[in-house]
Amino acid sequence: xxxxxxxxxxxxxxxxxxxxxxxxxxxxxxxxxxxxxxxxxxxxxxxxxxxxxxxxxxxxxxxxxxxxxxxxxxxxxxxxxxxxxxxxxxxxxxxxxxxxxxxxxxxxxxxxxxxxxxxxxxxxxxxxxxxxxxxxxxxxxxxxxxxxxxxxxxxxxxxxxxxxxxxxxxxxxxxxxxxxxxxxxxxxxxxxxxxxxxxxxxxxxxxxxxxxxxxxxxxxxxxxxxxxxxxxxxxxxxxxxxxxxxxxxxxxxxxxxxxxxxxxxxxxxxxxxxxxxxxxxxxxxxxxxxxxxxxxxxxxxxxxxxxxxxxxxxxxxxxxxxxxxxxxxxxxxxxxxxxxxxxxxxxxxxxxxxxxxxxxxxxxxxxxxxxxxxxxxxxxxxxxxxxxxxxxxxxxxxxxxxxxxxxxxxxxxxxxxxxxxxxxxxxxxxxxxxxxxxxxxxxxxxxxxxxx
Amino acid sequence: xxxxxxxxxxxxxxxxxxxxxxxxxxxxxxxxxxxxxxxxxxxxxxxxxxxxxxxxxxxxxxxxxxxxxxxxxxxxxxxxxxxxxxxxxxxxxxxxxxxxxxxxxxxxxxxxxxxxxxxxxxxxxxxxxxxxxxxxxxxxxxxxxxxxxxxxxxxxxxxxxxxxxxxxxxxxxxxxxxxxxxxxxxxxxxxxxxxxxxxxxxxxxxxxxxxxxxxxxxxxxxxxxxxxxxxxxxxxxxxxxxxxxxxxxxxxxxxxxxxxxxxxxxxxxxxxxxxxxxxxxxxxxxxxxxxxxxxxxxxxxxxxxxxxxxxxxxxxxxxxxxxxxxxxxxxxxxxxxxxxxxxxxxxxxxxxxxxxxxxxxxxxxxxxxxxxxxxxxxxxxxxxxxxxxxxxxxxxxxxxxxxxxxxxxxxxxxxxxxxxxxxxxxxxxxxxxxxxxxxxxxxxxxxxxxxx
Numbered sequence: 001x002x003x004x005x006x007x008x009x010x011x012x013x014x015x016x017x018x019x020x021x022x023x024x025x026x027x028x029x030x031x032x033x034x035x036x037x038x039x040x041x042x043x044x045x046x047x048x049x050x051x052x053x054x055x056x057x058x059x060x061x062x063x064x065x066x067x068x069x070x071x072x073x074x075x076x077x078x079x080x081x082x083x084x085x086x087x088x089x090x091x092x093x094x095x096x097x098x099x100x101x102x103x104x105x106x107x108x109x110x111x112x113x114x115x116x117x118x119x120x121x122x123x124x125x126x127x128x129x130x131x132x133x134x135x136x137x138x139x140x141x142x143x144x145x146x147x148x149x150x151x152x153x154x155x156x157x158x159x160x161x162x163x164x165x166x167x168x169x170x171x172x173x174x175x176x177x178x179x180x181x182x183x184x185x186x187x188x189x190x191x192x193x194x195x196x197x198x199x200x201x202x203x204x205x206x207x208x209x210x211x212x213x214x215x216x217x218x219x220x221x222x223x224x225x226x227x228x229x230x231x232x233x234x235x236x237x238x239x240x241x242x243x244x245x246x247x248x249x250x251x252x253x254x255x256x257x258x259x260x261x262x263x264x265x266x267x268x269x270x271x272x273x274x275x276x277x278x279x280x281x282x283x284x285x286x287x288x289x290x291x292x293x294x295x296x297x298x299x300x301x302x303x304x305x306x307x308x309x310x311x312x313x314x315x316x317x318x319x320x321x322x323x324x325x326x327x328x329x330x331x332x333x334x335x336x337x338x339x340x341x342x343x344x345x346x347x348x349x350x351x352x353x354x355x356x357x358x359x360x361x362x363x364x365x366x367x368x369x370x371x372x373x374x375x376x377x378x379x380x381x382x383x384x385x386x387x388x389x390x391x392x393x394x395x396x397x398x399x400x401x402x403x404x405x406x407x408x409x410x411x412x413x414x415x416x417x418x419x420x421x422x423x424x425x426x427x428x429x430x431x432x433x434x435x436x437x438x439x440x441x442x443x444x445x446x447x448x449x450x451x452x
Numbered sequence: 453x454x455x456x457x458x459x460x461x462x463x464x465x466x467x468x469x470x471x472x473x474x475x476x477x478x479x480x481x482x483x484x485x486x487x488x489x490x491x492x493x494x495x496x497x498x499x500x501x502x503x504x505x506x507x508x509x510x511x512x513x514x515x516x517x518x519x520x521x522x523x524x525x526x527x528x529x530x531x532x533x534x535x536x537x538x539x540x541x542x543x544x545x546x547x548x549x550x551x552x553x554x555x556x557x558x559x560x561x562x563x564x565x566x567x568x569x570x571x572x573x574x575x576x577x578x579x580x581x582x583x584x585x586x587x588x589x590x591x592x593x594x595x596x597x598x599x600x601x602x603x604x605x606x607x608x609x610x611x612x613x614x615x616x617x618x619x620x621x622x623x624x625x626x627x628x629x630x631x632x633x634x635x636x637x638x639x640x641x642x643x644x645x646x647x648x649x650x651x652x653x654x655x656x657x658x659x660x661x662x663x664x665x666x667x668x669x670x671x672x673x674x675x676x677x678x679x680x681x682x683x684x685x686x687x688x689x690x691x692x693x694x695x696x697x698x699x700x701x702x703x704x705x706x707x708x709x710x711x712x713x714x715x716x717x718x719x720x721x722x723x724x725x726x727x728x729x730x731x732x733x734x735x736x737x738x739x740x741x742x743x744x745x746x747x748x749x750x751x752x753x754x755x756x757x758x759x760x761x762x763x764x765x766x767x768x769x770x771x772x773x774x775x776x777x778x779x780x781x782x783x784x785x786x787x788x789x790x791x792x793x794x795x796x797x798x799x800x801x802x803x804x805x806x807x808x809x810x811x812x813x814x815x816x817x818x819x820x821x822x823x824x825x826x827x828x829x830x831x832x833x834x835x836x837x838x839x840x841x842x843x844x845x846x847x848x849x850x851x852x853x854x855x856x857x858x859x860x861x862x863x864x865x866x867x868x869x870x871x872x873x874x875x876x877x878x879x880x881x882x883x884x885x886x887x888x889x890x891x892x893x894x895x896x897x898x899x900x901x902x903x904x
Contacts, residue, residue, distance in 0.1 A: 263718065267785050283815055330742055330879050333878070341715070427782050
């Protein structure tokens with residue numbers, strides 16, 4: 001079952017640490033999974049965390065460090081001498097985790113740490129991994145994997161695997177390479193143990209293998225692994241040599257991060273915050289888009305000011321300002337988030353551009369018609385002035401049409417220029433459509449009331 | 453590499469089907485992965501899809517069916533006779549996929565299909581799985597797994613695994629049970645092949661095992677597997693008997709679906725739509741929240757109407773309606789989405805309720821202060837009337853404070869009453885805060901202008 005990280009537990013731990021009771025702390029942590037210890041660390045001070053790390057063995061300490069919150073980890077590492085970072089953590093890590101840790105250090109410390117690593121092969125692996133863009137397949141892969149030569153037989157393989165397997169947490173697949181280290185295919189451990197020991201590997205492996213290249217974008221890697229239900233995927237270089245592998249736990253993080261980024265964008269939040277964060281990060285994450293909203297509000301106010309006469313002559317016009325703005329905003333957010341999701345899903349679109357545009361216009365047209373008819377009926381029975389009834393309905397119609405098209409087109413344009421289309425969801429599109437809405441509303445109204 | 457589902461490919465396929473060229477179609481599909489065939493099916497008519505299914509062997513056909521879009525699958529199954537469903541699909545499926553397919557059928561067809569299944573054990577497995585709530589661990593687990601008795605030795609195990617493994621796609625872990633079928637621990641295939649054949653399993657397995665109970669919620673299963681980096685997790689019943697296992701590919705779907713649901717909510721979309729969907733589903737997904745927005749706009753209009761006199765006396769008041777509404781909406785969406793994300797992440801909150809509330813109020817207070825000062829400065833230099841300057845700033849201050857607190861509190865209350873808190877993000881909170889904003893704005897203004 002999952003460990004419950006209770007307030008009582010943390011309090012007890014804090015007391016024991018204060019009393020410098022090493023044995024008590026060690027006993028309390030004994031049965032905990034590294035992921036649980038990492039979760040609990042978030043509630044401790046830096047000094048308390050260091051106390052705990054000193055008590056943990058290398059294997060556990062490095063697992064806890066990997067699971068820790070990134071910002072906390074960076075702060076901790078900055079305070080530790082290079083030899084401790086290596087002997088307590090790096091020595092026990094897989095190459096991908098080690099490379100992540102080293103990448104977090106500043107340049108001088110990086111060099112120190114790399115020179116401190118005794119195992120030259122491991123140091124080399126880390127240096128290799130640091131070369132790749134951190135969002136590419138090369139940047140998230142691990143060098144540890146189990147591979148066998150296509151010319152071996154099952155018995156040789158099993159012996160070789162016993163040797164290689166010590167360094168690999170979970171095998172998943174056995175990769176088959178030729179003498180040039182080029183990836184030829186894949187073999188499951190299951191198939192291997194079910195085969196006769198004299199069988200040659202060349203007759204067993206499956207050459208139909210999904211693989212990615214070191215510079216494949218990590219989102220594409222996630223998509224491929226998800227689509228083909230792969231628990232691990234091999235990474236090759238441009239000439240097909242096996243360089244590493246990416247496992248499912250890396251991919252689940254990518255899927256989650258991607259989804260969260262889009263969610264934050266549409267909510268108008270910059271940066272990854274939770275309500276348990278401190279006041280300052282929360283404020284920093286909220287201000288940028290609120291600032292955009294404020295400026296948009298000022299522009300709207302300016303538009304309304306230039307129609308000051310009309311508004312003072314026909315006060316009722318002001319009543320429907322929130323309605324027009326709200327509909328423009330909601331329609332815009334819907335359109336933009338639908339198109340952003342479609343772009344993100346990477347589904348090859350089979351529709352021709354013309355058909356696509358026609359469909360978008362139909363949806364916008366039907367939506368605009370439905371809601372302007374509804375507000376027409378409402379106003380017809382409640383507003384005294386028929387001109388107001390017409391003005392509101394006609395502007396709502398035009399506003400919905402434009403808001404919807406803008407919501408679709410702007411993300412597409414951003415995407416075309418390689419800018420994250422999610423930027424145009426949420427407050428951006430609401431602000432834009434608010435301004436647009438006011439402009440259209442007062443423009444239409446002035447036709448009906450012969451104003452301006 | 454990933455298969456590119458191009459327009460040309462689909463067109464060629466459609467032509468071949470029209471010519472009834474079975475061999476041509478078979479050749480075209482030969483090298484394709486079932487996931488690719490499923491993706492392509494989305495662009496075909498029901499008749500074309502059936503033509504293809506007839507050509508595929510059972511293994512491939514059932515894999516394609518599993519990967520297919522759910523709605524399309526349901527439509528296809530409804531047209532097929534029970535014996536075809538069984539002989540072409542169910543017979544080749546894992547129990548969890550088979551149960552999903554059977555669950556999609558109507559009751560009569562379910563009974564027919566279940567009776568048609570020759571393998572009584574498989575039929576029993578499916579019936580068992582159908583008992584569980586589809587969002588629970590029991591509902592997503594598969595019955596297929598590899599298990600060994602704690603009293604066996606390595607040699608017996610390897611023999612037994614060869615037998616069991618035929619039914620299991622990927623082994624991942626070997627589960628160890630006692631004579632009562634109670635789960636005792638787990639053994640990696642790696643450890644097994646690296647051990648002496650005479651060793652007893654009891655001396656090899658790891659008893660520290662993460663497991664879930666059949667009625668654990670699927671979100672919690674995903675959380676545990678993600679936190680502890682488990683590629684598969686065993687499912688036990690209330691007295692600890694091993695019932696099935698859940699693998700990582702089920703979990704990645706849960707993570708994605710959960711994220712998408714929240715994204716849709718905050719965007720004001722009901723249902724899972726993409727821009728490639730047809731016009732009618734797109735409209736149906738957009739109307740409900742637009743309707744809420746329209747009603748909210750009407751309420752705002754009513755509030756403004758009751759202050760009609762004030763607005764006609766002080767026209768400038770109307771200029772800042774969009775600004776107040778926009779800030780209220782944006783602040784509310786930010787607050788609600790931050791708290792919804794926190795609730796969803798299931799992080800145990802270590803803060804006391806009082807401290808939490810104090811922090812929320814500080815964030816709201818600082819935000820409110822910052823933006824009302826900014827708009828004060830702007831209005832001080834541009835608006836002629838100092839009363840207007842005061843009225844706008846003071847109401848913006850109160851509006852941000854309330855919008856922020858409402859945004860946080862409403863999702864918490866919904867969650868308390870077991871309603872999805874994400875309901876209160878997006879258009880719901882913007883609409884509510886628009887209304888609140890108008891109310892506060894005109895209330896404050898009337899104090900300054902002695903109106904009403």
